[in-house]
Amino acid sequence: MLSNIGIPGLILILTLALIIFGPKKLPEIGRAFGQTLKEFKKSTKELTSDITDDIGEDLKEIKKEI
Numbered sequence: 001m002l003s004n005i006g007i008p009g010l011i012l013i014l015t016l017a018l019i020i021f022g023p024k025k026l027p028e029i030g031r032a033f034g035q036t037l038k039e040f041k042k043s044t045k046e047l048t049s050d051i052t053d054d055i056g057e058d059l060k061e062i063k064k065e066i
Contacts (some may be wrong), residue, residue, distance in 0.1 A: 005013070023028060 017029075018026060
């Protein structure tokens with residue numbers, strides 16, 4: 001979806017954001033967005049590792065039964 005925006009669309013969005021939020025608020029919004037993405041990635045990695053660990057334990061139990 002984002003690949004269809006292009007450079008002119010991105011410039012328009014950034015210009016509108018600058019007009020709406022102002023130059024002082026924009027860095028705060030960007031920082032908050034970056035922290036949100038960081039937390040999302042961290043949660044995703046933890047969830048993936050938990051699932052992988054559970055699958056590994058299940059496979060060990062299955063091998064013991066065989």
